[in-house]
Amino acid sequence: MAAIPLKNRHVLGWLMALPLSVVLLAFLIAPIAMIAVVSFWGATEFSIYPAFQFDNYEFLFGSPVTYKVFGATLKYALITWALTLAIGFTVAYFLAFHVRSLTMQIALFLVCTIPFWTSNIIRMISWIPFLGRNGIANQTLISWGVIDEPLEWLLYSDFSVILAFVHLYTLFMVVPIFNTMMRIDKSLLEAARDNGASGFQTLVHVILPLTKPGIMIGTIFVVTLVMGDFITVRFMSGSQRANVGRLISNDIALLQYPSAAATAVVLLCTVLIVIAILLRFVNIRKEL
Amino acid sequence: MEKRPRSFYVLAAFFGLFVLFLYGPILTIGVLSFQGPRGGLTFPMNGVSTHWFRDLFQEQAVGDIWGAFRRSFGLGLMVMVTTVVVSVMAGLAFRKRFVGSALVFYAAITSLVIPSILISLGVGLIFNQLGLKVHWATSGFGSQLTWTLPFGLLIMFAVFNRFDQSYEEAARDQGASAWQTIRFVVLPIIAPSLIGVALFGFTLSYDEFARTLLTAGSYNTLPLEIFGMTTNVTTPVIYALGTLTTVFSFAIIGLFLLTVWVMGKRRARLGSDAGKGV
Numbered sequence: 040m041a042a043i044p045l046k047n048r049h050v051l052g053w054l055m056a057l058p059l060s061v062v063l064l065a066f067l068i069a070p071i072a073m074i075a076v077v078s079f080w081g082a083t084e085f086s087i088y089p090a091f092q093f094d095n096y097e098f099l100f101g102s103p104v105t106y107k108v109f110g111a112t113l114k115y116a117l118i119t120w121a122l123t124l125a126i127g128f129t130v131a132y133f134l135a136f137h138v139r140s141l142t143m144q145i146a147l148f149l150v151c152t153i154p155f156w157t158s159n160i161i162r163m164i165s166w167i168p169f170l171g172r173n174g175i176a177n178q179t180l181i182s183w184g185v186i187d188e189p190l191e192w193l194l195y196s197d198f199s200v201i202l203a204f205v206h207l208y209t210l211f212m213v214v215p216i217f218n219t220m221m222r223i224d225k226s227l228l229e230a231a232r233d234n235g236a237s238g239f240q241t242l243v244h245v246i247l248p249l250t251k252p253g254i255m256i257g258t259i260f261v262v263t264l265v266m267g268d269f270i271t272v273r274f275m276s277g278s279q280r281a282n283v284g285r286l287i288s289n290d291i292a293l294l295q296y297p298s299a300a301a302t303a304v305v306l307l308c309t310v311l312i313v314i315a316i317l318l319r320f321v322n323i324r325k326e327l
Numbered sequence: 328m329e330k331r332p333r334s335f336y337v338l339a340a341f342f343g344l345f346v347l348f349l350y351g352p353i354l355t356i357g358v359l360s361f362q363g364p365r366g367g368l369t370f371p372m373n374g375v376s377t378h379w380f381r382d383l384f385q386e387q388a389v390g391d392i393w394g395a396f397r398r399s400f401g402l403g404l405m406v407m408v409t410t411v412v413v414s415v416m417a418g419l420a421f422r423k424r425f426v427g428s429a430l431v432f433y434a435a436i437t438s439l440v441i442p443s444i445l446i447s448l449g450v451g452l453i454f455n456q457l458g459l460k461v462h463w464a465t466s467g468f469g470s471q472l473t474w475t476l477p478f479g480l481l482i483m484f485a486v487f488n489r490f491d492q493s494y495e496e497a498a499r500d501q502g503a504s505a506w507q508t509i510r511f512v513v514l515p516i517i518a519p520s521l522i523g524v525a526l527f528g529f530t531l532s533y534d535e536f537a538r539t540l541l542t543a544g545s546y547n548t549l550p551l552e553i554f555g556m557t558t559n560v561t562t563p564v565i566y567a568l569g570t571l572t573t574v575f576s577f578a579i580i581g582l583f584l585l586t587v588w589v590m591g592k593r594r595a596r597l598g599s600d601a602g603k604g605v
Binding site: 048049050051052053054055056057058059060062063065066067068069070071073074077126129130132133134137147149150151153154156157158159160161162164165166167168169171173174175178206209210238259260263266267268269270274284287288291296299300303306307310311314 | 356368370412413421426435437438444450456469470472473533536557565566573576577580
């Protein structure tokens with residue numbers, strides 16, 4: 040009796056995708072909808088009340104702080120993207136084309152990915168003994184005679200924020216780029232060489248174009264992680280720098296949920312627009 | 328073998344520096360966690376001792392580290408099992424190219440790229456408005472799944488893109504039912520990848536911070552506890568905790584990798600009887 044609808048692949052497909060769909064509906068779609076709704080609500084000092092007003096958005100777009108903070112967020116994203124791309128591409132290129140045995144490739148690849156499975160908070164904390172006023176970096180530079188006084192901008196600055204971003208997220212570049220590079224047909228490289236291309240020409244005219252999908256996927260990861268971050272900026276800048284995530288988390292701490300929600304909606308739209316642009320260049324499902 | 332070009336050595340050096348960059352800081356706090364009782368947060372070492380580790384096992388002025396560890400561990404296991412089961416089912420579902428599958432796929436991608444604080448905020452608001460209490464095992468659990476499931480799903484895509492369907496056809500030709508095909512053919516073949524999904528599920532949950540922030544309720548998970556410590560603890564005890572939980576993470580990762588390796592060996596030994604017949 041139940042066997043008839045089960046033969047239908049659409050019914051069966053939906054049944055098997057049901058647990059995933061339920062989780063996404065309850066903990067992704069519904070929260071987004073809730074945020075969108077609450078962004079029109081009002082707030083007193085202690086509570087929030089349902090309403091339909093644009094006050095939160097008016098305040099948000101009327102404040103010069105908003106534009107500054109969105110600018111800072113984009114700046115972090117852009118700089119981190121450029122650095123992680125340069126480092127990630129180089130590392131992946133070395134692994135894919137210069138390491139010759141597959142076992143060695145896998146081993147070194149794992150070395151690059153293992154930090155991903157450890158705690159981000161700990162990895163941020165671990166920079167403190169390096170960058171502090173009396174940290175390793177300052178001590179070393181002073182003992183070498185490069186500087187006389189400890190550098191103040193090493194910790195709790197844009198520098199430390201970006202350093203931590205690069206430290207945390209470069210492997211999001213390495214993995215997809217390495218994955219695409221490993222699928223490049225080696226005979227294409229031989230063909231390039233047979234036709235007289237130098238190593239550099241092969242890199243720029245053969246490998247780079249073929250690696251674009253991996254670069255795009257890495258870019259999506261890095262840009263969205265940096266744009267949505269609030270904890271790295273708060274911790275590594277000692278609360279002295281702001282990005283959109285911190286704007287939201289500050290509002291939350293003050294129980295100003297509608298205002299936090301409005302900022303969140305604008306942030307989400309910004310991120311989705313960036314992704315939509317990037318997705319024009321790549322078909323994710325084909326690249327796995 | 329042909330001679331290595333000079334670029335190899337330059338790139339190898341770059342790679343070495345990158346690995347140092349990745350692991351250097353964590354090794355440093357590993358060393359610093361053995362500071363003497365009077366040592367500070369940075370070098371020089373003021374003697375060598377296990378003082379700060381012992382300190383961890385004693386009553387803490389703030390927080391409840393061991394309770395937090397137990398909760399994170401339990402939650403990690405919950406998320407791990409759920410992630411594996413749900414991802415496999417979804418992976419099998421997507422092979423059927425059912426109507427609307429693109430919708431679910433884009434939802435999963437959105438789940439991956441959405442700023443974590445939005446999940447935290449949204450889930451927190453919903454529980455708040457429904458009058459439910461946020462708790463790590465309910466709202467925290469669900470929020471973490473929005474981070475682990477997309478990874479599980481992407482791994483399943485990678486697995487099924489490489490899956491040789493003639494094994495399934497062979498099973499069906501021999502009269503296996505749909506369930507038998509999955510249970511005795513598909514699942515054993517993809518088992519090592521499932522270990523990978525489990526690894527993602529557990530470790531991403533165990534270390535998750537942003538999505539758990541507003542959804543864990545009054546009982547903290549370990550990353551929340553550690554973050555709380557950063558604001559009011561100024562002794563190397565925080566390094567000791569960092570070292571310990573990192574060692575724990577490494578042990579878990581090692582365990583998973585070992586399992587995959589042993590499975591591969593077993594499979595190589597028992598998987599094929601080619602050449603044994605004649």
